Amino acid sequence: GENVEQHPSTLSVQEGDSAVIKCTYSDSASNYFPWYKQELGKRPQLIIDIRSNVGEKKDQRIAVTLNKTAKHFSLHITETQPEDSAVYFCAARSNDYKLSFGAGTTVTVRA
Amino acid sequence: EPEVTQTPSHQVTQMGQEVILRCVPISNHLYFYWYRQILGQKVEFLVSFYNNEISEKSEIFDDQFSVERPDGSNFTLKIRSTKLEDSAMYFCASSEQGSEGYTFGSGTRLTVV
Numbered sequence: 001g002e003n004v005e006q007h008p009s010t011l012s013v014q015e016g017d018s019a020v021i022k023c024t025y026s027d028s029a030s031n032y033f034p035w036y037k038q039e040l041g042k043r044p045q046l047i048i049d050i051r052s053n054v055g056e057k058k059d060q061r062i063a064v065t066l067n068k069t070a071k072h073f074s075l076h077i078t079e080t081q082p083e084d085s086a087v088y089f090c091a092a093r094s095n096d097y098k099l100s101f102g103a104g105t106t107v108t109v110r111a
Numbered sequence: 112e113p114e115v116t117q118t119p120s121h122q123v124t125q126m127g128q129e130v131i132l133r134c135v136p137i138s139n140h141l142y143f144y145w146y147r148q149i150l151g152q153k154v155e156f157l158v159s160f161y162n163n164e165i166s167e168k169s170e171i172f173d174d175q176f177s178v179e180r181p182d183g184s185n186f187t188l189k190i191r192s193t194k195l196e197d198s199a200m201y202f203c204a205s206s207e208q209g210s211e212g213y214t215f216g217s218g219t220r221l222t223v224v
Contacts, residue, residue: 096209
């Protein structure tokens with residue numbers, strides 16, 4: 001089955017700096033890659049996703065890149081703000097019936 | 112914005128007891144899922160349900176677990192005889208098209224004592 005690795009496990013950045021989280025996946029058939037943000041005690045919420053026919057997608061301060069050949073994808077957050085502090089999970093879909101999640105990155109934005 | 116609703120928000124149960132976690136998926140969604148998250152760990156897939164049957168399940172989803180869609184709106188997860196290690200946050204999710212565009216519910220925190 002699909003195996004998703006996520007790095008780093010924790011990330012501390014100064015407010016205004018950029019944060020980058022990287023994920024790799026194992027199943028070359030995977031074709032959909034969402035990112036979720038989870039605040040303490042709350043549900044994971046989809047923040048951005050990318051499909052395998054696209055190399056990059058941007059939504060305001062958030063961007064995701066995908067390298068299908070290398071089987072890795074990354075989340076970039078620019079101009080970080082304190083409200084960006086949360087746990088971020090990457091995921092990959094290899095069939096219609098489940099997403100496989102990475103282990104999560106705890107992002108702390110220092111004011 | 113449509114939501115996935117889960118009840119209860121917190122359930123405390125004695126080891127060996129049965130629990131039923133309830134979910135109301137978004138009404139036009141066709142795919143339903145249960146995931147769990149042990150405190151501080153990753154979100155783990157349990158089971159997916161499509162066209163009134165289980166479409167995939169993980170190794171975690173053993174004979175103690177079952178899912179049901181008893182009517183047109185509810186989607187339930189039953190744990191027959193709970194163990195201490197079943198303590199976790201259980202998330203229901205639904206999607207309109209396969210596993211794209213999941214919407215998660217707010218979760219049920221299950222505590223087995």
